[in-house]
Amino acid sequence: MHAYRTKTCAELRASDVGETVRLAGWVHRVRDHGGILFVDLRDHYGITQCLADPDSPAFAAVEKLRAESCIRIDGTVKARDASLVNPKIPTGEVEVFIRDVEVLGPAGDLPLQVFGDQEYPEETRLRYRFLDLRRDEMQRKMTLRSDVVRSLRERMWGQGFREFQTPIITASSPEGARDFLVPSRLHPGKFYALPQAPQQFKQLLMVSGFDRYFQIAPCFRDEDPRADRSPTDFYQLDMEMSFVTQEDVFAVAQPVIQGVFEEFGGGRTVDADWPRISYRDAALWYGTDKPDLRNPIRMQVVSEHFRGGGFGIFAKLLEQDGTEVRAIPAPKGGSRKFADRMNAWAQKEGLPGMGYIFWRQAEDGSGVEAAGPVAKALGPERTEAIRTQLGLGLGDAAFFLGGKPDAFEKIAGRARTVIGEELGLTDKDRFAFCWIVDFPMYEKTDDGRIDFSHNPFSMPQGGLEALQGDPLQVHAYQYDLACNGYELISGGIRNHRPDIMFKAFEIAGYDHSEVEKRFGGMVNAFRYGAPPHGGCAAGIDRMVMLLADEQNIREVILFPMNQRAEDLLMGAPSEPTPTQLRELGLRVVAEAK
Secondary structure (H helix, E strand, O other): OOOOOOOOOOOOOOHHHHHHEEEEEEEEEEEEEOEEEEEEEOOOEEEEEEEEOOOOOOHHHHHHOOOOOEEEEEEEEEEOHHHHOOOOOOOEEEEEEEEEEEEEEEEOOOOOOOOOOOOHHHHHHHHHHHOOOOOOOHHHHHHHHHHHHHHHHHHHHHHEEEEOOOOEEEOOOOOOEEEEEEOOOOOOOOEEOOOOOHHHHHHHHHHHOEEEEEEEEEEEOOOOOOOOEOOOOOEEEEEEEEEEOOHHOOOOHHHHHHHHHHHHHHOOEOOOOOOOOEEEHHHHHHHHOOOOOOOOOEEEEEHHHHHHHHOOOHHHHOOOOOOEEEEEEEEOOOOOHHHHHHHHHEEEEOOOEEEEEEEEEEEOOEEEEEEEEHHHHOHHHHHHHHHHHHHHOOOOOOEEEEHHHHHHHHHHHHEEEHHHHHOOOOOOOOEOEEEEOOOOEEEEEHHHHHHOOOOOOOOOOOOHHHHHOOHHHOOEEEEEEEEEEEEEEEEEEEOOHHHHHHHHHOOOOOHHHHHHHHHHHHHHHHOOOOOEEEEEEEHHHHHHHHHOOOOOOOOOOOOOOOOOOOOOOOEEEOOHHHHHHHOOOOOOOOOOO
16 A cells, blocks of 8 residues: 555545545544544545544544644545535545544644635735645635646647747846846856846747747746736746737737636636727727726717816816816716715825716706706706717716826726726626737836837837837837736737847937947847747736636735735845855945934
């Protein structure tokens, strides 16, 4: 007999009755039913009920068992009484009469219980993550993650891609976030960087003649934590292809991502139609470049209806250059009670409120009339024009925000989300995808400089000629895939021409020598016959978060950092020893108070 087990805790069936078996696992719980001790024994695969009565030679040892001790049990498989069959578990028709038990790993007092549905502070869960991960829910989520990665690999191989591994220690490059720097012992005063993405290496693979590459790639970025973003490291499905257009990348990515969501979506609808929406239209219609299309609300510009009208706040606002008024339609939101609720929400967001109009039955029975302070100020002709433009009717409402779009777009997008959820318009049982395209190549920073707005290695639409004019009007062959309000994929067709690359970086403030210094390896490679190429990367952590129906990405990562980027289990970050600092030629300077 095997030293630890002949079966897992999910394998025994009625056909095994009478067999002698050996099981190993953790004590899920112990129950005393009238002098008979029941032990639910758990391993990764499932649970088997075991029992000992006073006649069992192991009874005294079973009495001493503690929850979460790791044990081995020898026993005989018995059929449960028909009235005691548990249909909720695969082993529910049988139980094991314990003949012998050995404690392989005793457990002390538990800082959190594995059995049951108790809630614990996240700090406790992360500090004792090894216990937290034993819970059934966490086992399911991490198994899901593993299965998703397997499926992604199989689908990529099925499309003719090969998997290659790129370096983890490399040079710093501007990817849009802070690098994690690694001091060099052999080269004092110099630093490596952990890669924010395998960007340059995967492009070099294309120059090297490998036509289709993919990798389940670890990426490292020193970022501020968010619910949907890890502050230190994450994994992505990274891919690159030679001799492709933007449409070719879409044609490869969609069946991979759609197939995974269909396989693991738990019966939820997975949209097969993935619309293409320009970055500009996404900002206008949804207030974000990662819209949730499960919500049917689409915002519209209604400035002309307010210009020179009786609603003085917006009329005066529209006299300034670059301002506009946008409407957020609210189907079935036509009540003062709902309008007051949304105004209260706006005030919590730091706004004085939101203008609104709602349409109700006219008191004289003549039809639909507009109501609310905005309607009263604008008059029936303008309010009717707004209703017609927005396609609204009796029992509907519209909310309004005005100013310079950059200042209010994000909060308008959040208002759209809240309205959709409050009114039950958002279909929660669905995955809705869309490609966001035509990203601006550049943006103006707070201090007035021109900088890359996205990936600096993307090809500008129009090539070198497009870079001769206003940089803020240049679009890049850059694209994102959004799903249910989250960015799942980011990618682009790459800039493979040194002359275009030098000009693109020059506009962003990098002179020729700086580009050669930072990206010399890639620029030099492009001088020797670089093919047109492009690709993308899909966030695996975020993908699993959506499939697991979680709001917090830490719920689908095995050993995540906390919100302060601390590893409570392993004690990172930690202070280096004096010996380590001497070897690296470093000195820690205390922060000035």
